[in-house]
Amino acid sequence: MSADQIESRVIAVLVDNEPGVLARVIGLFTGRGYNIDSLTVTEVDAGQNLSRITIVTSGTPQVLEQIKAQLFRLVPIHAVGDLTTGGDLVERELALVKVVAKGEQRVEALRIADIFKARVVDAGHNHFVFELTGKPKKLNSFIELMQPLGLKDVSRTGVVAIARGPEALGL
């Protein structure tokens, strides 16, 4: 048990949906040298004008505590939740993966997509666009397997996460 051990955390943040709020959060991370492994944001409550940011970050336990405290003192922030230490969580990411292939490789790509339960959302004689959701690890393995089969382009959303159970974040 070392205090310097690097851990990964999923942090959920509820913020006022106002101009500059994302810049504030990102500026905090770059200005203080914290890591951002993934970041997603969109409005989740139009009535209260709230957006939810999901950040996957890594650092020593001391730095991770700092990150949460630093986030919470930003004025437009309503709630900061540590989903990793707060109990069980569900995390999902969506990827769109373009593969360009012919013949046997094309068939193989489709076969793997089937195993991963990826959907074909666009297809031509020479290409597919697959849509895949799951944990980041699953997306990584899919993309890796597509590499030799003609992987051309990848777009990923980054992780969104929510705590299991009846509790809501913050407020």
Next chain:
Amino acid sequence: MSGEMTGAETLIKALIDQGVDTVFGYPGGAVLPIYDALFQQNSLRHILVRHEQAAVHAAEGYARSTGKVGVVLVTSGPGATNAVTGLTDALMDSIPLVCLTGQVPTHLIGNDAFQEADTTGITRPCTKHNYLVTSADDMSRVVHEAFYVARSGRPGPVVIDVPKDTQQNKTSVYAKAKEVEARRISYRPQVKPEHAKIEQAVELLSKAKRPIIYAGGGVINSGPVAAQLLTQFARMSGIPVTNTLMGLGAFPATDNHFVGMLGMHGTYEANLAMYNCDVMLNIGARFDDRITGRLDEFSPNSTKIHIDIDASSINKTVMVDLPIIADAGHALEDLTRIWTARHTELDKAGMEKWWGQINEWRGKDCLKFEQPSKGEIKPQHAIKTFYEMVASRDKVIVSTEVGQHQMWAAQYIKFDKPNHWLTSGGLGTMGYGLPAAIGAQVAHPDALVVDVAGEASILMNIQEMATAAQYKLPVKIFIINNQWMGMVRQWQELLHGSRYSESYSESLPDFVKLAEAFGATGIRVTDVSELEEGLTKMIETPGPVIFDCCVTKDENCFPMIPSGAAHYDMILTKEDKVANPVSQEGMVLV
């Protein structure tokens, strides 16, 4: 709501409703409607500075000496960018400010218009929060929110960027301050401590044999009551107190429980007490690197209690045993109450031994210096003599620039009350002292306000002499003139083989003539026999005065803990060598 007002008029009304009486500023194209609205009212006083950086420092001086929110008004583009140093200074030292910046009209934002700068973008990392007002209807709400944010929790600077069209457009919307505050959901800082934690703190302290209180600017920001409570608690419990640079005045320096300032240029007794204590109570200080020195050797055997209003200051650099999130005043109130209710008394024998040890360290007399009766003036002697001459006066406010003179002022001037000491601690901004003194003098017309300065620092905002002259502000500029950027020179001597790279103050102006050019009084003293007379003249002459006090050129500021060294590695005199060559790790530290 009766009738319509322009955005600018709404802004002025909101400032007045916030209790603002003074605004420090400089006009320009993008704030003309606000200046026009200012012209047509008599409730707000505007102080015209000569550079926007100085407007912010003046507002800081006003805020620090009154405990109120300081207000700044500058134009777009260069007005705003010039304010950035002051804003960063206020952020580092937790000073409540609201800075209004003009902006090009909303339809031109992003067009690289004349005097356009991305002010909210530029000031985002150097403010506590900032706003861009996009409609005159939002004006009153934003102003009231800004004041709430600036003074709540850990105070800090807030920028309101106001495009010119929102100043000119009419609105019938006026939100009252109370309504705006009541509507807030986010940013509700915790000010009251958890009861159980204060009980734990009393428990820990009650068993201490070598306790110390390490108090910082948080006690001053909490208000004068917090300083009174701290004084009462220390006297009641018998625990020694050390203050940070920001905390000077939070505890009476003339009280016997005071062991002096701690840190890089702190006293021998304060630093050794920190190193050797068994229970440390940190109230409103943040374990700054100037305080801790080498982290792995910082007070290694103590149980640490940390009271801070800002959760992010806790466990940032030093891991503590008992974190308490609270305002210093509230925490001290509860601490005193529980301490008294439990009839807590510290172990008599233990405390006697501890004070014995502290008095032994005091015996080292680490601030001693030798002043021959004739010839050159030692800088320490100049400042100490000044203090002795004004010690009995009722209201003396001291500001400083940054460098050796600042540390000597911190060491030799004894502050017994909060809000009388204005210095740039976190950012270390040369050029801070004169505008800060101006701001304090505006707030306290009858006080003796003295800027203890260096000859290099003072030149960074010397243009503010014109401001002092215009408003007949009798600020006294006490220049400790050693013709060097003294602290740079000292580090070069001690850490860089006496290679004095660019640290000599070449081509200095004649400060006496300079004072006269600004319509002020200039005095020069070069011999110790004339010092008291010079100081008397400085204090007694009406109006602004520059006192050019020429001192020994190569004096070093001691004690000093070299960068990256531990509290016990203090250099006390010129004869002390820097213990072991400073490590590579230490050399990269500033």
